[in-house]
Amino acid sequence: MIFGDLKTVLRVSIPVIVVLAAAIAIFGGTMVTVSDFPADGLALPSLGLMSLFFVAYILAILWMAVAWHRYCLLAEYPGAFLPNFHGDRIAAYFGRMLMLVLIAMVIGGLGSFVIGLVIGTGSGSFGVVGGALGLTGMLALIWAFQRLSIILPAAAIGEPLTLGEAWAATAPLSMPIIGVLVLLLLFSLAMGLAVGALTLIHPAIGMLGNLIMSWLQTVLGLSILTTLYGVAVQGRDID
Template identity: 35%
Template sequence: MQGWTIFAHSVRLVARNWREALKIFLVPSLIAAVIVGIALTSSGFSYSMVTSESTSSAEFASGTTIAAILLGYLAVLIIAFWCVVTWHRFVLLEEYPQSWIPPFRFDRILSYFGHGLLLGLVAIALMIPIAAIIALMASMGLEGLAVVIAIPVYIFVIVVMYRLVPILPAAAIGKPLKLRESFDATKGAAGAILLLLVISFIVNFLAQFVAGLIGSLVPAIGVVALFLASLFLSMVNISVLTTFYGLYIEGRPID
């Protein structure tokens, strides 16, 4: 049941430190929302462009609109890394936020991005041969067998990638961790990872469902509920990575 222990500890981290969590996540999240709003409105993008049947594909995919969306996405990505790095450092190094705007550690953010990119390349390297084999089997009329093989193989890849995830918190706190070191340190964690993923999926689904239900009944409150639910779930998911690192790399107790 270690997967449940990791998740429960992550929730407690956020609950116990909700003031610090708000200082780290709230203002940057609002800044990200404002930046996205400004980027979209300045490009002429509007909600009616998505809902209106009269909107042409050329209008929707104009160069200005695409550029605005990309810039907005880049800003959100940078702000997300900013928050994540700050949270990792708060939990693992006890760097308490001193104001409502957390310190912007460009070197750690850049390192986090680089290690995240490395994980992405590893995932691609693992998936390409697997996808090729499955596609070949499907082309031979073995679709059923391809599906049967694909499911456990994809689960295996997910577990492998999760065992490499500790390199991210390590990058955030300035203690670089090699892929091999992370993989060796998380030996025997497959069961905990699978249970953790199932629990995280269920909790995320239920929270989003409840927020959506509230939104359908009381739209004004629903927007706030959805924002708060998304913010809380994001903090918990990040705390899972932090807890995973603390448990398997630093050997911290989490009971």
């Protein structure tokens, strides 16, 4: 899906590429922290500018996500320069993503609270058991989040799913999804090592490598969601 049609992937990614290129040109690729700001408040415009770029980046990611889902599932090709902008689908995508994040936060918080009550916060074996339960709960939450996330490509193409429908549709793929998550973890670790090696060569090369790897991971995640939706809901073959 990615390297077999890299030209289209790059065209769909143009909003993100433009925003990142503008950010690098303006900020010079440097990280600005609160401790860097002078006490007289002269840096407040920089904060505003960074906030503006953050909003633009989120919008660009959503724009790219909707365009990629629609290309893969509806064969909707991007325009001559920019992918088609579907404001209503982007808003729906953002709303469902926000809903998933809030649900995950609530469940994660409740899970941590329950583990804290049952195990306690002591050290020794209790701490080890609590850590193991916490890790298991986190992995289970990520697995459930992945299954429910097919509501995102559904929103992108205008065929929304309920959470219950998404959960039922992905039930036959429960075990394969675990395998995919393991492969994603290994891929992320490999990319992190690669970026670290590039940074040792030169910080600028490392920064560029980090941007490329982040973009690749984003497109890969979107492609996995698209595939899950196509197989689980539309009944497509994995090939």
